[in-house]
Amino acid sequence: AMFLGDYSEAVGVMLFYRVGEYLQERAVGSSRRSVSELMSLRPEAVHVKKAGAVDDVPPSEVLPGSLIEVRPGERVPLDGVVTGGCSVLDTSAMTGESLPVEAGSGSSVLAGYINGQGVLEVRTERDWRHSALARVQELVEAASGRKSPLEGRLSSFSRIYTPLVISIAALVFLLYPLVTGGSWADGLFRALVLLVISCPCALVLSIPLGFFAGIGRAARQGILLKGSNYLDALRKVKTVVFDKTGTLTEGVFSVDEVLPRDGVSPEELLYWAAHAELSASHPLGRSIVKAYEGTLFPDRVAELVEVTGGGVSARVEGRPVLVGKKSFLQEAGVRTEEGEDRGVTVYAALDGILLGCLRLSDRVKPGAERAVRKLRELGVSNLVMLTGDSSSAGTEVGLKLGMDEVFCGLMPAGKLEHVRRLKPETGLLAFVGDGMNDAPSLAAVDIGIAMGGVGSDTALQAADVVVMKGDPLAVPLGMM
Template identity: 45%
Template structure:
């Protein structure tokens, strides 16, 4: 609770204390014995003190809004209802309602304070994410560290991050090793180990060693800046339900105000009873009609859902996307970098009979020693030995086929079947799916190496979770070979696989799938590459891999997964559906209770105390329910 809220709370507690003392004095007859027939007027003056202490801001707000021509809001309703209750002192034939008028204002303010606290609590997880913004970056000058504004650091500069400090700008580690706490970005509690050559993103906390990092982006384009921009803009994009409630309140408030006036005026003019009786009914009707529960709890539910998702490292760019996500029944995936790691790895070495697997791998690693191709990098990574480049000569790249080199006077060839055939080397195919590198030494076939893009650990669980959550169809779109795509699809349990697609083909495929949607069903596309941006924008909900995804994909997406784990999609959908259940629970509950009490008030059955429950009580229950949207499971 901040300083302003504490002062507000203390003021309300003082007013409640005074109100309680005055109420006891009135009900026990102390005021009547002390002031006789003047006791109602004394009570009126006494109740006015806690009323003004607690509610003077509401009165000022109502007056300002009336002057601006924006009279019909909660402050106006509370002001008219409570002043009207105090005004019953002018009707000697009826019981004064000063206590009730004071109570309405007190409990309304209690509800407002509670709302302020609830909103603050729902903002907390997002505020924690806002704390990832670094205050400075360390630049080493003349052997001394100087703190500078991150905006002033040029791309390519070397920055120093000490233990306990946040990484201010995206970059690559050039010196040092450490553990990084990425929890604020990804929701993951396990630290990430980094060493020279490792890419690091801004917003992480350096836990152990000193790191020197070469920056790869200006601060304004770094991960932390993009995240802060996404979070700050999230509240601007309202869901259809939220917009409906806003429009509903604009129409509803003046309608019930006019209805309350007609209720108070027409019956006594028609001779159906005393003015004081119908005036009290009108005031009670006015108090109940205040749309606090709806106006407060619905946006709070969405905000809580967005905050809850951010705890898991899922950034939702607005409540409209949270609402759409709750209706998703088709999820379309890109393959590389989304369901697979996007990096090549040696998954098998198959030597010929009598040949050592290490002999096959070492020869391939030597032949690929000078290549920057991802396949060559993966072969070298799999080889545990040290490559002596002095032993290598006559390296030749054969475009699209492979490479040849002379190693210790032996001619090594590494490549596909076309390379083997062109040079008259025998070879045989492999049953495993992936990229096959055939290896020959001096024209003799010694075996082959299988390289594949490894499926992410949680990819299969993602598909199972989505089906369990009610997703009817999981589709994979990829530009990869059909056999590779179908093998991955079968391994993961994908419902439909479409392979060898160009970026334009992916858009066409998504448009076809969108045409198959029925009713309120929505389609989500999950991707990470720059070529996925058009599809992310075309889908009902675009979901991007944030940690390693391209800037274009993250910019085009509606939802960003900060740790690149596809399993977070099912978690985000659960949060979205839970949020929408809470929203509709609050709408039905608030409107239902209010309608009942409004009818009772119109017939004179409901008194002002029941009206207080119908307004403040319902609002507080709805707020408590809305706060459940912030409670999320880590799975």
């Protein structure tokens, strides 16, 4: 355009390009700032015990064989073995296991587990560079390096349109003098005019404007995109892989069934079990207390003893009550029914006689079933669930939601392996997760979607799309 002397056209083209790029960068930058604000920084100090004193030391400086202290609510900083204390650990971020795990002397723990109660004394077995957390970070970096970049719609269009227009302009320059008998200068002039008029200024401005509006609308609905290309790519997804705990389920157990023995009412069974668990710290105990709809009387409970990995014993209204695993009651001399338990089952006994049992399960999120139906309607042909949970718990949730395939008992490397195997021949693959154990898979797939409301900072960094409220229904919403 400048060669032809049409300076206003040249300035206009460059201005349209810059405005379009600015709007697109502004929309993406807004999403990235929101993701940064969502991430919480955790303390990076390890409580190392030396000569009776406790010093706070950076994880990178703690040597194998050191004795460390993990306090309630803290994340285990290094892999090791418990040498003192007992507690209940939340391992869902690393393994995906929704059920809390009891830990006592001799129990192995991995970096990333969350200590729920009590102070643990841990003898470290590996330094920070070789810990479970560090290995997850290495998997994320390796997966990110192997990930194919996704093109935006304008890039895909220009890859075909640009060489096509230049080829036509070259033909005009070469054929015009031969066909019309005109001069080569006229041929060059007409070829340059073709290049100027074929410049898609409206397209250059309208596509970034469309992305700007789309990313802004998604952000208002709590869906943050780290790049405009992911907005377009979401429409091409044909396979969606879900993590279970924290993604499709809430990671919080609730009482599904109350199964009293003959002659015992469900209200009576819940009354004694809830009072025995009233002051217990185990998450299952809190779920039982929540399930009881009657009035609770703390003054009627005495002599509460909590046995890690077993259950609780207490005196309620002066009568002995036991609540816990079948083996815990059997060791106390209570006769229970034979047979294998389904899911998570808690037994209760009064005066040494079995009252019945309670079945608990990880509660499915309200929007999970609707999300699966919507994805089917949008043309997603394959829905898969991966989980670190046991086979019985994972399969039950998968069947309830109508998943095509369910794979259970997977660690981070196992999830990554399955994700790579599930890559469809046509269309794109999306993975939806929330924990650190999901981060390698989030980084490896075409589109990684992290649940921001409950997700770890590692998962948020590895993902391409962040769902702020942690609602699975937002996944099909982002594809519409």
